Amino acid sequence: MTHFHLLLLLSALITVSFSQKILRIFPGDTQISNGNREWINNDLFCDSWRLSVETNNAGYWATIPARCRGFVEDYMKGDHYVSDSEVVAVEAIYFARDFDIAGNGKDAWIFDVDETLLSNLPYYIEVDFGSEPFNETSFDEWVALAKAPALPASLKLYNELQRLGFSLVLLTGRSEAQRNATEKNLLFAGYKNWERLILREASDIGKSALIYKSEKRAQLEAEGFVIHGSSGDQWSDLYGPPMATRSFKLPNPMYFVK
Ligand SMILES: *[C@@H]1O[C@H](CO)[C@@H](O)[C@H](O)[C@H]1NC(C)=O
Numbered sequence: 001m002t003h004f005h006l007l008l009l010l011s012a013l014i015t016v017s018f019s020q021k022i023l024r025i026f027p028g029d030t031q032i033s034n035g036n037r038e039w040i041n042n043d044l045f046c047d048s049w050r051l052s053v054e055t056n057n058a059g060y061w062a063t064i065p066a067r068c069r070g071f072v073e074d075y076m077k078g079d080h081y082v083s084d085s086e087v088v089a090v091e092a093i094y095f096a097r098d099f100d101i102a103g104n105g106k107d108a109w110i111f112d113v114d115e116t117l118l119s120n121l122p123y124y125i126e127v128d129f130g131s132e133p134f135n136e137t138s139f140d141e142w143v144a145l146a147k148a149p150a151l152p153a154s155l156k157l158y159n160e161l162q163r164l165g166f167s168l169v170l171l172t173g174r175s176e177a178q179r180n181a182t183e184k185n186l187l188f189a190g191y192k193n194w195e196r197l198i199l200r201e202a203s204d205i206g207k208s209a210l211i212y213k214s215e216k217r218a219q220l221e222a223e224g225f226v227i228h229g230s231s232g233d234q235w236s237d238l239y240g241p242p243m244a245t246r247s248f249k250l251p252n253p254m255y256f257v258k
């Protein structure tokens with residue numbers, strides 16, 4: 001056999017094993033409808049699902065796939081979540097350090113709160129990491145406790161941006177009624193001296209997060225702020241006009257906010 005033939009054979013083998021693996025995860029695939037789910041490598045599927053969530057290919061979803069519950073638990077409680085968040089923060093710091101800050105207090109960086117500055121993991125452990133549909137009542141009870149820890153990577157980024165001279169604006173989907181609890185929690189977690197904390201007023205209730213946050217960014221720009229960076233765990237924290245110069249998406253495989 002020549003080298004060329006060997007190459008052909010190898011590429012054919014690779015193509016076959018690749019397509020078999022992929023075909024097994026398609027919804028209509030006979031392997032699945034026959035109930036041979038154990039054939040599918042769950043961790044591989046769930047890691048691919050997680051990538052589709054982070055890139056927004058998945059679009060809206062209400063609960064995590066049942067078979068990914070263990071995967072999401074391992075991801076959130078282990079090193080993976082910590083490491084992914086750290087890398088996002090480091091990329092943001094590299095970007096931020098390249099700026100010459102004007103010094104007029106108008107160089108802004110926007111932070112989302114939940115799963116960005118604060119980690120609600122203690123709450124999400126109780127509700128099975130997003131396996132259950134979102135329960136506003138129990139989440140609000142958790143918010144009122146004001147006991148969410150900081151996401152360590154975000155606290156480091158926050159402090160570094162402040163040292164560089166950025167004005168930090170916190171823009172959250174939480175409601176104005178939760179201002180006190182949110183401020184208390186942010187201080188408890190180690191955040192200080194934010195420029196502004198923006199929560200949903202009565203007129204914002206019912207708006208999608210994407211519309212509400214875009215409107216608030218527009219208001220900030222109208223006030224003269226230049227939004228250099230934005231950090232959030234949801235695309236709806238970041239996407240929609242006007243956008244920050246750079247947006248930094250933190251991981252969140254537990255829930256999706258429109
Ligand atoms: C939502 O949470 C509340 C408060 O903890 C609880 O009473 C209620 O049963 C929950 N609803 C569902 C559908 O689980």
Ligand SMILES: *[C@@H]1O[C@H](CO)[C@@H](O)[C@H](O)[C@H]1NC(C)=O
Binds near residue numbers: 177180
């Ligand atoms: C928030 O705290 C302030 C001052 O501590 C108090 O006057 C106000 O009533 C509180 N608001 C709510 C919604 O609890």
